[in-house]
Amino acid sequence: MVKSALQVARAAYKPKMPKALYGSVKIEEGAATQSVADQEEVKKLFPNTYGMPTLKFVEASEKANYPAINVGVILSGGQAPGGHNVIAGLFDGIKNLNSGSRLYGFLMGPGGLVDHDYKELTGEIIDEYRNTGGFDIIGSGRTKLESKEQFDKGLEILKKLDIKALVIIGGDDSNTNACVLAEYYKAINAGVQVIGCPKTIDGDLKNEMIETSFGFDTACKVYAEVIGNIQRDCNSARKYWHFIKLMGRSASHIALECALQVQPNICIISEEVEAKKLSLDDIVTDIAKAVARRAADGNNFGTVLIPEGLIEFIPAMKVLISELNDFLAHHQDEFNAVPKDEQLAYIRKNLSADNSKVFASLPDGVARQLTLDRDPHGNVQVSLIETEKLLAEMVGNKLAEMKAEGKYSGKFASQVHFFGYEGRCAAPSNYDADYCYSLGYTAAALIGAGKTGYMSSVRNTTAPASEWIAGGVPVTMMMNMERRHGEMKPVIRKALVELDGAPFKYLVANREAWAVGTEFVYPGPIQYFGPTEVCDQPTITLKLEQGK
Ligand code: FBP
Secondary structure (H helix, E strand, O other): OOOOHHHHHHHOOOOOOOHHHHOOEEEEEEEEOOOOOOHHHHHHHOOOOOOOEEEEEEEOOOOOOOOOOEEEEEEEOOOOOOHHHHHHHHHHHHHHHOOOOEEEEEOOOOHHHHOOOEEEOOHHHHHHHOOOOOOOOOOOEOOOOOOHHHHHHHHHHHHHOOEEEEEEEEOHHHHHHHHHHHHHHHHOOOOOEEEEEEEOOOOOOOOOOOOOOEOHHHHHHHHHHHHHHHHHHHHHHOOOEEEEEEOOOOOOHHHHHHHHHHOOOEEOOHHHHHHOOOOHHHHHHHHHHHHHHHHHOOOOOEEEEEEOOHHHHOHHHHHHHHHHHHHHHHHHHHHHHOOHHHHHHHHHHHOOHHHHHHHHHOOHHHHHHHHOOEOOOOOEOHHHOOHHHHHHHHHHHHHHHHHHOOOOOOOOOEEEEEEOHHHHOOOOOHHHHHHHHHHHHHHHHHHHOOOOOEEEEEEOOOOOHHHOEEEEEEHHHHEEEEEEOOEEEEEEOOOOOOOOOHHHHHHHHHHHHHHHOOOOOOOOOOOOOOOHHHHOOOOHHHHHHOOO
């Protein structure tokens, strides 16, 4: 494999870890835990893994003897920078327990466990992937591990390979399923521990024990770099408004963090849109007014950041999408038989009056998108809706109306962008390289301690790595009951942007100045070599959350 000069140099990087993990460790137990809500229901569903204490690893004076152990690992869901370092940390961690330990990777996500598709990860393979981005060492997938049949099928191969512990690296849903698996294997005395690791660029798997999900740091820094470049271009040519959509299936953490890094003119936060019950027209009007204000100062340019999940947080759109899902689920054949150029009118005719009005207000392209591309569960794939184009087009129309009324006299030309895949497999920043390696190493320590149903936790990460705190948090502690596909299910509570949290408040305190002035920041690319204040900074979100 040909490698770039940076890749070769970066391979030699030694990730930093919490001080306690360098030698032998012992466990300090915290108090027994409760789920974040619905305690009785969650407890009933997890009789063997509910209520366990939080754990912290501290230095031990004596070295314990561990038997050699075979461990399996799975990458689940969307790629996130640093996944390879979690696996490298896990590998080094289990070898540190006992050099005879072995690591097996299940291929292409949880499906690999069910289909018995695996490969042994040797030291030679691991060395090829240290500090690299991507999940290509074993691949990832979105198969949901949820049925007893899948668990039993998985157990066959675990038994065959004498695997005593399985590490699942995933987001909220994958870790929920990891916990169900841990509970099941414990209930049937399968002799297999299950440990989770918090992954997702979306940043929505976090709580008091999990400061951030890995990959968020690097992905945001990549997007902030390119938005910064766009802003400098924008401020040089002074002729375009750039509408930039940023990944994040549901929560707006990525858009918010990028805004904190680049100080754009406008950043929409979906959670605020929902709380204020804004309509699409409200959002468009607000942007158009900001454009008009800047135009009055002679500034016919600017940037607008848009979170990917926005559409579903606009209350009227949510109701419309829900009725459309229901309607098409029952009338798909009838709809398919309608000639293409009459399909939108057919939908308008069949929706309730309010929803029909909202549907009619959408540009045809978007309205059509809402009738197509349903996922296997019959839902509109909102991430395919080009919100950046929708908003640019609607703002243009609104400005034309304002011009006709004499309320605007500028020039408006737009460019649209969507940043997501550009950042998901970037080479991890020092923060993610260190955090991920530490998460993997901590997972090995949890395995050594015989734990199951825990998520690897590394905290205090705005301090130097030597002061980070490694431990474990029971997955049941993060759970509540939510309606999924018509049934109440235990799930890890998703962390949305908190409107009373420090990061959002910082945006609110500054956005007026950023909208009127041109206070762009140009963060530049991630630096892997150089002074610590350039290379080792955590996200602004994390610093603000921790009062730094
Ligand atoms: P995970 O939560 O699984 O890590 O995935 C996050 C994400 O990158 C979202 O930001 C995005 O909406 C989604 O994956 C896209 O996934 P896919 O490429 O599989 O369509």
